[in-house]
Amino acid sequence: MALIRDLLIQGGQMLLLLVLAPLFTGFVRKMKARLQRRQGPPLIQPYRDLVRLSRKEVVLADQASWLFRTTPYLVFAATWVAASLIPTFRIDLLYSWSADLIAIIALLGSARFFIALAGLDVGTSFGGIGSSREAMIASLAEPAMIMVVFTLALIAGSTQLSNVAEFMASPQVGLRVSLGLALFGLVMVALAENGRVPIDNPATHLELTMVHEAMVLEYSGRHLALIELSAALKLLLYVSLLACIFLPWDIESAGASAPTLALGIFAYLGKLALGGFLLAVFETSIAKMRVFRVPEFLGAALMLGLLATLLRFVSASF
Amino acid sequence: MTLTVVLACAAALLVLAVLAVVIARFSGATRLVYGASMAMAAVSLAAATVHLLSAAAPESLALPLGVPWLGSHFRLDALSAFFLIVVDLGALSASLFALGYGEHEMTPQRVLPFYPAFLCGMTLVVLADDAFTFLFSWEFMSLSSWALVMSHHRALENVRAGYVYLVMATFGTLAMLLGFGLLAGPDGLYTFAQMRAAHPAAGLAALALLLALVGAGSKAGLVPLHAWLPLAHPAAPSHVSALMSGVMTKVAVYGFVRIAFELAGAPAWWWSIVVLAVGGITAVMGLLYALMQNDLKQLLAYSTLENVGIIFVGVGLALAFRAYDMPAAAALALTAALFHVFNHSLFKSLLFFGAGAVLTATGERNMEHLGGLIHRMPQTAFVVLVGCAAISALPPLNGFASEWLTFQAILLSPQLPSWGLKIVVPAVGALLALSAALAAACFIRAYGITFLGRPRSGAAQAATETDRFSLAAMILLSVACLIAGILPGLFIDALAPVNSALIGAHMPRQAGTQWLAIVPVAASRSSYDGLLVFLFMIISGSLAASAIHRLASDRLRRAPAWDCGYPDSSPATQYTAMSLAEPIRRVFGATLFRAEEIVEMPPPGDMRPAQLKVSMRDLIWDFLYVPIADAVDAAADRLNPLQFLTIRQFLSLVFGALVILLVVLALWP
Numbered sequence: 001m002a003l004i005r006d007l008l009i010q011g012g013q014m015l016l017l018l019v020l021a022p023l024f025t026g027f028v029r030k031m032k033a034r035l036q037r038r039q040g041p042p043l044i045q046p047y048r049d050l051v052r053l054s055r056k057e058v059v060l061a062d063q064a065s066w067l068f069r070t071t072p073y074l075v076f077a078a079t080w081v082a083a084s085l086i087p088t089f090r091i092d093l094l095y096s097w098s099a100d101l102i103a104i105i106a107l108l109g110s111a112r113f114f115i116a117l118a119g120l121d122v123g124t125s126f127g128g129i130g131s132s133r134e135a136m137i138a139s140l141a142e143p144a145m146i147m148v149v150f151t152l153a154l155i156a157g158s159t160q161l162s163n164v165a166e167f168m169a170s171p172q173v174g175l176r177v178s179l180g181l182a183l184f185g186l187v188m189v190a191l192a193e194n195g196r197v198p199i200d201n202p203a204t205h206l207e208l209t210m211v212h213e214a215m216v217l218e219y220s221g222r223h224l225a226l227i228e229l230s231a232a233l234k235l236l237l238y239v240s241l242l243a244c245i246f247l248p249w250d251i252e253s254a255g256a257s258a259p260t261l262a263l264g265i266f267a268y269l270g271k272l273a274l275g276g277f278l279l280a281v282f283e284t285s286i287a288k289m290r291v292f293r294v295p296e297f298l299g300a301a302l303m304l305g306l307l308a309t310l311l312r313f314v315s316a317s318f
Numbered sequence: 319m320t321l322t323v324v325l326a327c328a329a330a331l332l333v334l335a336v337l338a339v340v341i342a343r344f345s346g347a348t349r350l351v352y353g354a355s356m357a358m359a360a361v362s363l364a365a366a367t368v369h370l371l372s373a374a375a376p377e378s379l380a381l382p383l384g385v386p387w388l389g390s391h392f393r394l395d396a397l398s399a400f401f402l403i404v405v406d407l408g409a410l411s412a413s414l415f416a417l418g419y420g421e422h423e424m425t426p427q428r429v430l431p432f433y434p435a436f437l438c439g440m441t442l443v444v445l446a447d448d449a450f451t452f453l454f455s456w457e458f459m460s461l462s463s464w465a466l467v468m469s470h471h472r473a474l475e476n477v478r479a480g481y482v483y484l485v486m487a488t489f490g491t492l493a494m495l496l497g498f499g500l501l502a503g504p505d506g507l508y509t510f511a512q513m514r515a516a517h518p519a520a521g522l523a524a525l526a527l528l529l530a531l532v533g534a535g536s537k538a539g540l541v542p543l544h545a546w547l548p549l550a551h552p553a554a555p556s557h558v559s560a561l562m563s564g565v566m567t568k569v570a571v572y573g574f575v576r577i578a579f580e581l582a583g584a585p586a587w588w589w590s591i592v593v594l595a596v597g598g599i600t601a602v603m604g605l606l607y608a609l610m611q612n613d614l615k616q617l618l619a620y621s622t623l624e625n626v627g628i629i630f631v632g633v634g635l636a637l638a639f640r641a642y643d644m645p646a647a648a649a650l651a652l653t654a655a656l657f658h659v660f661n662h663s664l665f666k667s668l669l670f671f672g673a674g675a676v677l678t679a680t681g682e683r684n685m686e687h688l689g690g691l692i693h694r695m696p697q698t699a700f701v702v703l704v705g706c707a708a709i710s711a712l713p714p715l716n717g718f719a720s721e722w723l724t725f726q727a728i729l730l731s732p733q734l735p736s737w738g739l740k741i742v743v744p745a746v747g748a749l750l751a752l753s754a755a756l757a758a759a760c761f762i763r764a765y766g767i768t769f770l771g772r773p774r775s776g777a778a779q780a781a782t783e784t785d786r787f788s789l790a791a792m793i794l795l796s797v798a799c800l801i802a803g804i805l806p807g808l809f810i811d812a813l814a815p816v817n818s819a820l821i822g823a824h825m826p827r828q829a830g831t832q833w834l835a836i837v838p839v840a841a842s843r844s845s846y847d848g849l850l851v852f853l854f855m856i857i858s859g860s861l862a863a864s865a866i867h868r869l870a871s872d873r874l875r876r877a878p879a880w881d882c883g884y885p886d887s888s889p890a891t892q893y894t895a896m897s898l899a900e901p902i903r904r905v906f907g908a909t910l911f912r913a914e915e916i917v918e919m920p921p922p923g924d925m926r927p928a929q930l931k932v933s934m935r936d937l938i939w940d941f942l943y944v945p946i947a948d949a950v951d952a953a954a955d956r957l958n959p960l961q962f963l964t965i966r967q968f969l970s971l972v973f974g975a976l977v978i979l980l981v982v983l984a985l986w987p
Binding site for chain 2: 123126302
């Protein structure tokens with residue numbers, strides 16, 4: 001009985017993420033529009049986009065190989081699995097032990113690996129420019145992320161996200177210098193990984209500075225729908241990650257009753273709203289930077305992570 | 319018994335090598351030599367696997383060969399058995415690959431005799447149980463591989479590669495020789511059993527360990543002793559490149575582990591700092607070099623440096639934990655290193671086979687002339703993709719499993735009391751994280767330019783799928799990569815006897831865990847389940863596919879590429895290997911390689927083409943090797959007149975030298 005309940009909760013979380021992801025993207029867009037005193041598209045516009053895309057026919061480039069056609073599914077699978085391992089409203093999900101934070105990052109790395117290959121598959125210059133820049137950004141963002149993970153793991157004594165979230169909610173945490181550095185590092189990495197301003201602009205096409213959109217330029221129809229959904233899931237993943245580490249309140253533990261779980265879900269939605277609002281404010285108040293300023297930005301994130309880890313190595317009290 | 323079987327296989331390989339000299343010119347010789355090598359490797363592999371899995375007691379054997387008062391000692395213990403598995407698995411797949419690939423060899427008589435000899439040399443190194451046999455086999459391995467590097471000796475760059483290799487191999491063996499000399503001590507205790515029993519003084523042991531690091535490190539390709547490796551490995555035929563990169567570097571790791579953990583006695587904590595720092599730097603430098611290469615095989619050779627670096631980081635951590643008497647953590651670190659040894663031998667061999675298949679199909683090693691091979695060599699493209707994903711440490715494949723274990727070992731190291739290590743280990747962790755990310759970039763580039771896009775030359779346009787033997791070898795290895803990735807627990811358990819023998823502890827048994835997950839320390843700390851991750855990915859991928867199939871439109875139309883409305887029919891407008899690495903070259907290369915870009919843009923109206931010139935320097939070569947070579951040249955010039963002395967002058971020179979030596983000996987405290 002308990003197993004079935006756990007299985008339902010695990011499945012429910014996976015579905016919740018899938019349903020929430022486009023809504024969250026729509027929410028951020030709406031917020032940004034309101035901050036710019038525009039009306040903005042309705043909240044459900046991303047769902048409409050997905051439906052419209054999946055109804056359209058796929059226009060496949062002549063040179064596209066099987067890798068190009070399977071990549072959307074692979075990217076979606078890796079992103080969805082990674083996202084469903086993040087504790088959102090309840091820790092200790094049925095399968096949360098099967099991959100820790102390092103594995104989650106590596107799963108996102110798999111998604112990126114294949115999408116960058118897909119950018120090169122058709123053999124166009126736009127795809128190449130996207131893949132080339134994505135590789136450069138990832139080569140700095142991933143180590144920065146790993147260093148942040150090291151810091152968190154050393155503070156909580158575990159790389160298992162459920163345990164980290166549980167530890168963060170407990171009173172033993174206190175205010176720590178290393179935790180602050182890790183927060184900054186993680187936010188910077190999250191901006192870069194999701195192609196947000198100031199690294200990349202998610203709202204543009206046809207701009208020589210674009211990264212993510214350039215890689216997926218040749219995709220259309222249902223393939224593009226999957227890619228867009230994966231991108232939305234990834235954004236949601238990072239916001240959930242930040243929430244479960246730095247706002248670890250009201251994430252219910254195993255064996256919580258139905259009303260407390262409902263509370264957990266409401267708390268989660270509240271955290272998402274806060275995250276989306278902050279992201280919109282940040283993106284509105286800052287300009288996009290030149291591509292070759294990005295290494296400096298991410299280098300700073302890497303140094304923050306390294307510094308935080310070093311502090312933890314030097315003394316357990318930082 | 320097992321040892322006898324394995325030695326008999328080695329002897330049979332030696333006989334085969336002699337036989338190959340005679341029969342190499344006949345047709346069918348290729349099949350015979352590679353088939354027989356494969357059979358020997360299979361027998362030896364089975365014997366070693368049984369020995370390791372049954373955790374059998376070590377077996378020893380002394381043969382009355384070699385130096386009269388010493389004889390040749392051989393021993394098969396858990397460590398030897400594990401490395402024997404790596405050697406034999408590599409040999410098995412390389413021989414299978416060569417059954418097809420070897421048919422294209424123009425001069426089989428330059429390859430066939432040395433190939434079994436090379437295999438025999440590697441087998442004997444891991445079995446040797448005295449310094450003489452070890453060094454003899456080590457040299458035998460070096461020289462036979464040198465002969466294979468020189469098999470296409472008409473190409474000028476191969477001659478240079480062979481020369482540099484010979485010099486560096488001699489240097490490395492000299493360091494090993496001195497190291498063993500120090501461990502043997504004044505009484506000449508040359509067997510490993512005697513060395514184990516003796517407890518060398520701390521200073522002596524440290525010196526011997528450093529010499530072993532130099533000797534084994536030069537063979538394994540540790541920066542800055544790596545200079546020969548990216549020249550020599552690509553110069554050999556591809557199956558030999560696979561063996562050199564995937565297996566011979568591991569034999570070097572074996573030599574270092576054997577000396578550091580068994581023969582050199584109790585470790586001092588600072589040994590590990592040297593090993594860790596060198597390993598971390600090698601990992602990152604290897605990949606940055608690889609990212610700058612356009613030659614597919616050279617790129618793979620440089621990426622070997624990265625993996626050797628990761629292995630040495632694991633070994634260094636194990637040394638550090640052992641020095642502070644933390645056996646459980648040491649076992650974790652050593653398991654991570656040895657598991658990566660196994661994994662790297664799988665995917666590096668696979669990738670070199672892929673490069674060999676591409677070379678056979680197109681005659682090209684330069685990526686700038688390749689492209690679009692996924693359409694013309696679909697099966698090769700698929701298995702090479704598995705190899706690229708594995709080496710980029712992507713879950714659920716094996717490269718990730720061993721890298722994950724290494725990260726877990728790093729996360730245990732704040733418990734180390736030494737301040738030096740507290741500073742070095744996080745830095746090495748950052749280097750390792752950087753190398754993991756750069757590996758993905760490097761193999762996106764290698765695979766994307768070689769197999770994807772549009773063909774960049776006629777040769778790439780006309781490529782055809784490779785033969786079935788080559789494919790079988792690659793499929794074998796890619797399946798092994800997947801199995802090691804989703805069931806890492808089995809391999810960790812198999813490594814338990816090795817750890818028990820070297821450290822006196824092993825990782826907790828993984829066989830009983832839920833869903834075959836791996837739990838390095840405790841479930842509350844960390845766990846990873848490759849099998850479940852793999853299953854989840856398959857399930858969610860197929861869920862998505864079936865949902866799309868049911869709900870979405872399945873119409874599909876082929877059309878020219880969109881490319882923002884400006885598609886260009888010329889393949890030259892695609893991204894190239896050089897341009898793909900340009901952002902990374904700008905970020906890392908400006909300081910490390912002094913990379914400079916000069917743009918020549920003719921003024922409007924001028925019909926000359928615009929040009930972009932990129933210049934890079936190998937600073938290690940320019941500032942380390944060139945001065946040493948110059949110094950040796952200058953010294954040789956100075957000593958040259960000694961050749962032209964009269965007999966009287968020679969005799970007085972000898973007399974003078976004798977007197978000086980005797981005086982030194984008399985004054986020695």
